[in-house]
Amino acid sequence: MPVRPLHVGRRPVATTCPYCGVGCGVIATAGGDGEVIVAGDPTHPANHGRLCSKGAALAETLELDDRLLYPEIAGQRVAWEEALDTVASGLARILREHGPEAVAFYCSGQLLTEDYYVANKLMKGFIGAANIDTNSRLCMASTVVGHKRAFGSDTVPGCYEDLDTAELVVLVGSNAAWCHPILYQRLSEAAACSESRKVVVIDPRRTATCDLADLHLALRPGSDAILFNGLLTYLHAHGWLDEGFVEGRTEGFEDALAAARASAPDIATVAARCGLSEVAVAQLYHWFATTERSVTLFSQGVNQSSSGSDKVNAILNCHLATGRIGRPGMGPFSLTGQPNAMGGREVGGLATTLAAHMDFGDAACARVQRFWQSPTIARGPGLKAVELFEAIAAGRVKAVWIMATNPAVSLPDADRVNRTLARCELVVVSDCVRRTDTTAYAHVLLPAATWGEKDGTTTNSERRISRQRPFLQAPGEARPDWWILTQVARRMGFAGGFPYASAGEIFREHAALSGFENQGERAFDIRGLAHLDDPAYDALTPIQWPVPHPAHQGTARMFAGQAFHTASGRARFIPVQPRPPAAAPSSANPFVLNTGRIRDQWHTMTRTGTVPRLTAHIAEPRVEIHPDDAADLGLEDAGLARLSNATGTMLARVHLAEGQLPDTVFVPIHWSDRFAAQARVNALVAPVTDPLSGEPEFKHAPIAVAPFRPVWHGFAFSRTPLESLAADYCVRIPGRQFWRYELAGERDGVDWAAWSREHLAGAGEWLEYQDRGARRYRAARLLDGRLQACLFVGPTHDLPTRTWLAQLFAATALDGAARASLLTARPPADQPDAGPTLCSCFGVGRNVLIAAIQRDRLTTPEAVGAALLAGTNCGSCVPELRALIDATLHPAVATLVTRG
Numbered sequence: 001m002p003v004r005p006l007h008v009g010r011r012p013v014a015t016t017c018p019y020c021g022v023g024c025g026v027i028a029t030a031g032g033d034g035e036v037i038v039a040g041d042p043t044h045p046a047n048h049g050r051l052c053s054k055g056a057a058l059a060e061t062l063e064l065d066d067r068l069l070y071p072e073i074a075g076q077r078v079a080w081e082e083a084l085d086t087v088a089s090g091l092a093r094i095l096r097e098h099g100p101e102a103v104a105f106y107c108s109g110q111l112l113t114e115d116y117y118v119a120n121k122l123m124k125g126f127i128g129a130a131n132i133d134t135n136s137r138l139c140m141a142s143t144v145v146g147h148k149r150a151f152g153s154d155t156v157p158g159c160y161e162d163l164d165t166a167e168l169v170v171l172v173g174s175n176a177a178w179c180h181p182i183l184y185q186r187l188s189e190a191a192a193c194s195e196s197r198k199v200v201v202i203d204p205r206r207t208a209t210c211d212l213a214d215l216h217l218a219l220r221p222g223s224d225a226i227l228f229n230g231l232l233t234y235l236h237a238h239g240w241l242d243e244g245f246v247e248g249r250t251e252g253f254e255d256a257l258a259a260a261r262a263s264a265p266d267i268a269t270v271a272a273r274c275g276l277s278e279v280a281v282a283q284l285y286h287w288f289a290t291t292e293r294s295v296t297l298f299s300q301g302v303n304q305s306s307s308g309s310d311k312v313n314a315i316l317n318c319h320l321a322t323g324r325i326g327r328p329g330m331g332p333f334s335l336t337g338q339p340n341a342m343g344g345r346e347v348g349g350l351a352t353t354l355a356a357h358m359d360f361g362d363a364a365c366a367r368v369q370r371f372w373q374s375p376t377i378a379r380g381p382g383l384k385a386v387e388l389f390e391a392i393a394a395g396r397v398k399a400v401w402i403m404a405t406n407p408a409v410s411l412p413d414a415d416r417v418n419r420t421l422a423r424c425e426l427v428v429v430s431d432c433v434r435r436t437d438t439t440a441y442a443h444v445l446l447p448a449a450t451w452g453e454k455d456g457t458t459t460n461s462e463r464r465i466s467r468q469r470p471f472l473q474a475p476g477e478a479r480p481d482w483w484i485l486t487q488v489a490r491r492m493g494f495a496g497g498f499p500y501a502s503a504g505e506i507f508r509e510h511a512a513l514s515g516f517e518n519q520g521e522r523a524f525d526i527r528g529l530a531h532l533d534d535p536a537y538d539a540l541t542p543i544q545w546p547v548p549h550p551a552h553q554g555t556a557r558m559f560a561g562q563a564f565h566t567a568s569g570r571a572r573f574i575p576v577q578p579r580p581p582a583a584a585p586s587s588a589n590p591f592v593l594n595t596g597r598i599r600d601q602w603h604t605m606t607r608t609g610t611v612p613r614l615t616a617h618i619a620e621p622r623v624e625i626h627p628d629d630a631a632d633l634g635l636e637d638a639g640l641a642r643l644s645n646a647t648g649t650m651l652a653r654v655h656l657a658e659g660q661l662p663d664t665v666f667v668p669i670h671w672s673d674r675f676a677a678q679a680r681v682n683a684l685v686a687p688v689t690d691p692l693s694g695e696p697e698f699k700h701a702p703i704a705v706a707p708f709r710p711v712w713h714g715f716a717f718s719r720t721p722l723e724s725l726a727a728d729y730c731v732r733i734p735g736r737q738f739w740r741y742e743l744a745g746e747r748d749g750v751d752w753a754a755w756s757r758e759h760l761a762g763a764g765e766w767l768e769y770q771d772r773g774a775r776r777y778r779a780a781r782l783l784d785g786r787l788q789a790c791l792f793v794g795p796t797h798d799l800p801t802r803t804w805l806a807q808l809f810a811a812t813a814l815d816g817a818a819r820a821s822l823l824t825a826r827p828p829a830d831q832p833d834a835g836p837t838l839c840s841c842f843g844v845g846r847n848v849l850i851a852a853i854q855r856d857r858l859t860t861p862e863a864v865g866a867a868l869l870a871g872t873n874c875g876s877c878v879p880e881l882r883a884l885i886d887a888t889l890h891p892a893v894a895t896l897v898t899r900g
């Protein structure tokens with residue numbers, strides 16, 4: 001089924017990228033032939049026309065192959081009426097028999113604000129509990145707590161322009177080069193324009209972001225609060241406080257300073273406790289103290305910690321102490337992970353917020369109930385994500401409705417979450433994808449519209465509300481999430497509260513609630529947008545809240561001269577007593593596991609994992625480990641490792657990384673059971689959370705690492721997807737016109753001829769080679785001379801290059817030489833191995849780049865771009881290009897050549 005454009009003719013539609021919190025504007029143009037062209041929106045203030053590798057590949061994510069197109073009950077297609085009746089009656093029965101606390105919604109930062117608003121209203125105002133939480137709990141909840149403690153509101157004070165004009169940018173726990181690439185590019189451009197500008201990266205890993213760093217502090221994992229407490233001590237001791245601001249605009253300084261001094265009295269102590277050199281710490285402190293225009297960007301490396309809230313406040317304390325907040329070029333700045341994490345926070349999508357940035361006080365509850373005219377109202381916070389799934393496991397929550405997220409992969413203790421979902425009395429899943437690890441547990445599956453089909457708004461990291469506009473017709477019977485929620489609410493007897501016929505109608509109500517009985521005490525106020533009619537809503541251009549009246553043009557910065565949203569109107573310093581991570585490494589689990597994103601994948605890969613060019617950069621789950629640790633363990637680069645602890649186990653490809661601290665490893669978060677066997681890293685993460693925010697400690701899980709030594713290695717290519725491949729290690733990788741499977745197993749004696757006939761079965765001619773002594777097997781199936789499938793097996797991972805075989809799948813027919821090369825497993829001499837793709841826009845492989853850099857002495861990314869185009873489109877690979885140039889022009893170049 002091809003995608004169908006919404007508009008006749010090639011009408012460009014301005015919309016917003018559905019991935020990270022940068023919130024880039026996108027121009028999408030759909031043709032009648034189903035072709036979609038995507039480009040950056042030059043008028044959008046977040047990206048000025050740029051897109052990163054993920055955004056640039058958006059058009060390739062619109063295939064309908066694995067879409068959920070129709071409602072299902074128990075795996076069988078049903079009509080919408082039946083599915084909605086089943087959900088409504090199921091929720092109503094559990095509500096009646098067990099009360100409101102037995103029902104829960106688990107939402108997502110992928111939802112649009114309008115979807116979120118309806119879900120929150122249904123749960124808190126009509127079901128009557130606050131058990132609605134979201135996957136944003138997993139990435140930004142600690143910042144919410146930090147903001148609310150310091151400012152009295154969950155407010156990001158600054159805007160992206162501050163990144164352009166800052167003279168010092170400190171990135172803490174943020175690999176922006178890969179996770180927020182367009183902001184990274186803004187930083188990079190600003191750095192190129194100012195010789196005096198400094199960039200500091202604070203991160204245990206040397207990441208691609210360090211390409212920009214004048215100073216990289218590879219601090220001991222979990223020691224961030226000590227470093228920032230030390231900065232507060234230093235600022236005070238050396239007379240760098242803005243005493244007027246501290247005196248006139250804040251409270252609690254003395255207590256915060258006392259706590260800082262107690263844990264971080266001087267540079268020597270800080271350096272020792274953080275595992276840093278005194279010179280490096282002193283340099284950071286000196287630069288921060290002497291640079292008025294300082295921005296501190298922080299992200300999941302700070303938030304995803306059992307003391308994440310305190311880490312956030314340790315950072316905010318330093319900005320309050322210097323008065324560097326709300327003015328151009330300065331301020332603390334949290335980078336949100338998801339496209340609409342902020343929108344979820346605004347409507348009350350977190351169980352700890354009521355609605356429109358209101359908490360659960362009596363007055364607020366009465367106000368919201370009055371506004372909603374609802375029969376009930378939640379009176380206190382609900383269950384946070386990890387608690388929510390624990391309550392399901394304990395049987396206290398009996399029905400969960402999961403929307404646009406994949407908790408079977410993304411929550412900590414993922415194996416237990418899987419077992420929990422299997423036992424839950426009623427699991428409803430709304431998703432656009434038919435097969436995720438989570439949909440496997442759904443009693444009822446509801447097909448949701450997705451990016452390109454949905455209509456609504458998102459809010460990015462700088463409080464900017466942008467429109468997501470549809471340009472495609474929703475396929476099959478897919479419907480917007482707000483519509484699905486509305487239909488269920490009506491069937492539960494709440495028709496009066498859910499009259500919505502459009503996203504615009506919901507937005508107006510949301511905007512009106514933000515201004516309802518708000519005399520300025522609530523920061524989130526967009527009442528100025530409450531009267532947009534449908535055409536005006538459709539035409540809404542990106543705008544930063546607050547927007548307190550209709551003529552208002554939005555608010556770039558907060559708190560410059562205005563009161564904070566605390567009772568006193570003053571910002572609050574928070575005393576921070578640094579705590580170590582919840583679990584320390586031990587003799588059984590001596591390595592610290594840190595998890596995070598990679599450049600070209602998004603979350604659990606349901607969208608990006610099917611795009612060949614996005615999987616070409618890093619194709620398999622991997623563990624990054626310091627070469628010395630690897631040598632001690634007997635691990636080889638590109639070999640396999642087993643990671644384990646009491647919580648779970650996983651297998652991953654070994655990647656030697658000099659930038660990894662000894663005794664630590666990094667593993668990407670993305671792989672799920674759908675894309676790999678035994679590769680869910682969150683199976684290794686214990687459900688330990690920050691006591692205030694409920695955010696899990698994804699950055700610090702003690703584990704054991706050991707070689708995984710299968711007796712056979714192999715890979716298969718097939719034009720059609722293969723199912724149920726019995727292999728201990730199995731990764732599914734999309735290619736152009738084929739699927740590739742990387743395989744390895746511990747069981748000897750496999751009958752490979754039988755295996756290929758079973759799994760690669762089909763019409764055509766077989767080519768086959770077997771050397772039992774060498775334990776090698778090769779087989780290929782051709783139809784009309786065209787390669788259909790092939791299998792290569794051997795005792796080691798040193799098998800033929802995959803890039804060569806991928807090229808054979810593009811050929812219309814294989815000649816004699818190509819057939820012979822298949823059986824000898826030797827590519828022709830004129831087809832060298834391009835290596836893993838580094839530039840995904842132009843498909844340029846690492847080995848091709850190395851050869852060109854050596855041959856032509858290419859010394860800059862610009863020179864590489866001129867020669868090979870690499871890095872000249874989205875620019876996401878430029879930090880890696882620069883690193884490759886440095887490494888290639890170094891004498892140890894021979895170690896760089898990598899097999900693809």
Ligand code: SF4
Nearest residue numbers: 017019020024052055
């Ligand atoms: Fe999308 Fe990339 Fe922009 Fe993030 S930086 S919003 S992923 S284009």
